[in-house]
Amino acid sequence: MDQVVTCVAPVNIAAIKYWGKRNENLILPLNDSLSLTLDCEQMHARTSVMASPTFQDDIVWLNGHVMSIETNVRLQKCFKLIRDLVKKKKGINCNEAKWKIRICSKNNFPTAAGLASSAAGYACLIYTLATAFDLTDEDLPSIARQGSGSACRSLFGGFVQWQAGIDEFGTDSTAVQIVPETHWPEMRILILVVNDSMKKTSSTSGMKQSVESSELLKYRVDKCVPQRIELIIQAIKDKNFEKFAEITMRDSNQFHAVCLDTYPPCVYLNQVSHKIIQFIHDYNEAIGQTKVAYTFDAGPNAFIFIEEKDLSFFLSELIQVFPSDQPNSYVRGISTTHTNTKYPFGLTQNEKGLLKYIMVTKLGDGPKCDDNHLLDIDGNPS
Numbered sequence: 001m002d003q004v005v006t007c008v009a010p011v012n013i014a015a016i017k018y019w020g021k022r023n024e025n026l027i028l029p030l031n032d033s034l035s036l037t038l039d040c041e042q043m044h045a046r047t048s049v050m051a052s053p054t055f056q057d058d059i060v061w062l063n064g065h066v067m068s069i070e071t072n073v074r075l076q077k078c079f080k081l082i083r084d085l086v087k088k089k090k091g092i093n094c095n096e097a098k099w100k101i102r103i104c105s106k107n108n109f110p111t112a113a114g115l116a117s118s119a120a121g122y123a124c125l126i127y128t129l130a131t132a133f134d135l136t137d138e139d140l141p142s143i144a145r146q147g148s149g150s151a152c153r154s155l156f157g158g159f160v161q162w163q164a165g166i167d168e169f170g171t172d173s174t175a176v177q178i179v180p181e182t183h184w185p186e187m188r189i190l191i192l193v194v195n196d197s198m199k200k201t202s203s204t205s206g207m208k209q210s211v212e213s214s215e216l217l218k219y220r221v222d223k224c225v226p227q228r229i230e231l232i233i234q235a236i237k238d239k240n241f242e243k244f245a246e247i248t249m250r251d252s253n254q255f256h257a258v259c260l261d262t263y264p265p266c267v268y269l270n271q272v273s274h275k276i277i278q279f280i281h282d283y284n285e286a287i288g289q290t291k292v293a294y295t296f297d298a299g300p301n302a303f304i305f306i307e308e309k310d311l312s313f314f315l316s317e318l319i320q321v322f323p324s325d326q327p328n329s330y331v332r333g334i335s336t337t338h339t340n341t342k343y344p345f346g347l348t349q350n351e352k353g354l355l356k357y358i359m360v361t362k363l364g365d366g367p368k369c370d371d372n373h374l375l376d377i378d379g380n381p382s
Contacts, residue, residue, distance in 0.1 A: 006047065010365075021207060037159075048373045079101070152174060184236070317347065
């Protein structure tokens, strides 16, 4: 495989959160999680791979910088697992398993800012390597999971469940698609970017602290999540938005309560995040029906779920309540109509500039190959 292979992979946003591991080394979660895969058109990781017998070392470029493979245990593990698969499929002494690899990867959205960049990045890495070595029929979620837990969910489109499993070696901990993106094409996702800089407490260290100190986490894992997974899967299959919305918001709130119950606490939400939460509840109350849902990952940025028929009306109100100091580039992504009419809800307008921008997107499918290479024919960044 002395040629460049390039793929793109999507971001996924969890409606039922993964937080806490039962095995740190194998990245086995304490509980099941469930996510929505976003359309690659708006947000994606792009990775180019080239393997050659002439390369002297493995080299990885991420967003224009050389990564240190020696200090990145997860990256080393992913390389080893892929090479082990090559040996398994093509023979233990096959030359391809010994070839060094050049990898160049870029995200078209901020990295390590609570926007699921590691999930998209590792899903893209594993899928591109698997494509390059003809391994796409293997159990890729189990490999991607060991790079970044939630990466296993980005290998499928639509609604995806990461099953925690019970096996100590993780043989039953993998991702499965609940329904494809075509099941609920009306679903829209808005990303309200509050802060796109690197977060202070990484998800990895935050989870570890929670497992060690949060009493609420134990209750969540044993009692709450199993029931919520069952209920939300049924809501998705029925396309029952109100039930889906309530479960999603309750789970987000509980996840951040666990973060506060951690000692010392992990604080991912900020004042603007709380203003968004209040706004969504006030909006639904003013409408008289749950039309909009929020969820927050380990960061201050909000992920909003809404059906297409309700988007224009909501977006107009959102822009009124959270006005921009840069209106020309405020709403990005899918082209969406909205008016400047002020709706009579009496919701308090905030000062300008609390949100950096709003990304409008939809459900999408899993990783796919692409011809826009990041490496040239010699294996150098192009």
